[in-house]
């Protein structure tokens with residue numbers, strides 16, 4: 190039979206006859222809105238910020254915040270929520286590329302108001318959802334370049350970034366993007382069951398490696414890295430060796446049991462803020478016991494209880510932060526969205542605490558009315574981050 194009789198043959202020709210002007214115009218517009226990608230990305234029609242909201246992003250916005258379509262308009266807002274739908278860095282169970290979508294979707298549950306904090310995020314903060322970074326799923330280094338450039342852009346515009354992961358490999362480019370904007374050292378407070386301090390996993394920089402590379406950045410020294418919740422049977426010995434040799438700090442669940450959450454938070458703050466101008470918060474959801482957070486790739490029993498984690502977060506966030514990432518939420522392993530719910534809760538508690546302490550946005554009451562949250566005496570010595578500042582030492 191002649192190939193000319195094939196339906197497929199006719200459809201090959203049909204494609205050539207279809208118009209493409211509208212699609213091309215849309216791609217050109219999305220590139221303008223989404224800004225040029227990192228130099229390592231060869232296809233220059235891929236925007237840095239995915240404007241199409243297709244693939245992983247098509248699930249509404251975080252807390253139903255406005256979607257900022259034109260990234261040239263970033264600046265002046267308080268918070269930019271950005272998704273990093275990446276699981277290229279997972280070494281065993283993948284699925285974290287769905288994390289931003291799941292957290293955005295479930296964030297529609299609930300309001301901006303929290304009774305215990307006495308805060309309404311909708312009233313206090315101008316929050317925009319800037320969509321997802323265009324990651325390059327088959328190439329983690331290009332993805333790092335994209336994430337670095339996107340996070341740097343948000344810091345450059347002096348907006349507080351909330352990063353929805355994504356696997357923990359993004360912890361490295363998130364710090365790399367922040368580092369040029371801090372005039373001094375960066376402290377890192379890292380919740381995890383794992384040290385994530387190996388140099389390589391399977392010959393590449395993956396989700397067990399971010400803090401090895403982050404602490405190679407000159408103004409992110411390992412002496413300012415504090416890890417909370419480390420332990421169990423899924424960690425890596427090379428990572429532990431690197432924590433030891435570099436002089437970083439690992440705090441176990443046993444430490445938390447022994448000393449209590451308040452003293453542990455105090456210690457974490459002392460380490461992270463020692464001679465530092467800004468502190469980055471990296472929260473791996475697997476720091477929480479898998480009974481409460483099963484939707485993650487590397488679950489490890491015996492982790493933090495949500496109440497313990499939220500208490501420590503509250504104590505840490507009230508000293509100010511340069512940004513926060515919640516990583517390793519893996520919806521394919523989740524049950525009833527509980528892990529995504531917890532991820533959203535962590536973000537909202539951090540934002541709410543920053544508002545309550547006057548570190549972000551507008552606080553609608555005077556500080557002296559706030560009798561129950563005494564602040565640390567030496568807070569003025571620290572480079573707390575006010576609204577509109579990235580590294581403003583106050």
Ligand SMILES: [Mn+2]
Pocket residue numbers: 381382383473475476487517
């Ligand atoms: Mn982990």
